[in-house]
Amino acid sequence: MKLAALQLRATDDRTETIGRAADLIDAAADQGTRILLLPELFAVPFVQPEPDLDYFRYAEGLDGPSNRMAAERSKRHRMTVVSSIFEAGQVPGVYHNTACTYVDGELKSVYRKSHLPFSNGFPEKFYFQPGGTEPDVVQTGETGVGTIICYERHFPELSRVVALRGGSVLCVPVASASAPMREVFQLELRAHAVFNGLFVICANRVGTEGTKEYFGLSAVYGPDGDVLAQAADDRDDVAVAEVDLDLVDRSRRRRPFLRDRRPELYGRVTRMEPET
Incomplete structure (x- = not known):
């Protein structure tokens, strides 16, 4: 089957x-793509270093224009599309950074980013309320797909949850x-793939937005950490990789990290107060 990472330059014109x-989804579908990932909050500019009350104008409901397009293209091409939006919650004044997974046009998962930065020019805690659930794994009919969002790639516990729940493909929409x-971007993504025996799809933005220069590097990685396809480094693009899902089982047999886990020794990882 084929996996795709869509790389995009966002502007103030959401419709455009x-x-x-x-159009890029259509191009990926023409190449036989079965699972496609869009970048984090793909349809609108991302947050700037200084909090901005005007930014809330970009928020939309789960049935807003960004997801309507993703659902329509998912149905049209009978593929899985993972979208990402600035979600206006049902409670007034509550907003989320949200990933939505569509399979053949049907919404199968809503995952809200649970780890939010307020550092390195990304004051996300000002805008978003964190989600409170672990990543879902969506069964597409061909494989299991789980999603974590951008900053969450720094927390290996989350991708391990996807693997333990039976996921074979990890989607990571980012605005990096x-x-x-x-310097460590691809190192981290390759590590997630190897530690968990997963395919990893990472979709980033590209181009200049305010003070930020998004560096792209959207790519598909194999369970051995190989870069299977990578987008162009300076423009909208889609990276499509043909993959063999049997590699997931083979890699997990060859490197049986899931088998050899010792959860009874890891209590310190989840305790709020470390023991002395």
Whole structure:
């Protein structure tokens, strides 16, 4: 089957940005893509270093224009599309950074980013309320897909949850522009793939937004940490990789990290107060 990471430059014109994203989904579908990932909050500019009350104008409901396009293209092409939106919650004044997984046009999962930064020019805690659930794994009919969002790639516990819940594909929508992070960006994603025996799809933005220069590097990684496909580094693009899902089982037999876990020794990881 084929997996795809869609890389996109967002502008203030949400309708125009969504249109370009739709065209790229069509192009990926023409290549036989079965699972496609969009970047974090793909249809609108991302947050700037200083909190901005005007930014809330970009919020939309789960049935807003960004997800309507993702659902329509998912149904049209009979594929799985993982969308990402600035969600206006049902409670007034509550907002989330939300990933939605559509399978053949049907909404199968709503995952709200649970780990939010307020550092390196990303004051997300000002805008978003954190989610309170672990990542879902959606069965697409071909494989299991789980999603974590951007900053959460720094927390290996979350991708391990996806693996333990039976996921074979980990989706990581990101908005990554930090120069220090670029140095370890692909190292982290390759590590998630190897530690868990997963395919990893990472979709980033590209281009200049305010003070930020998004560096792209959208790619698909194999369970051995190989870069199977990577988008162009300076423009909208879609990276499509043909994969063999049997590699997941083979890698987990060859590197049986899930088998050899010792959860009874890891209590310190989840305790709020460390023991002395």
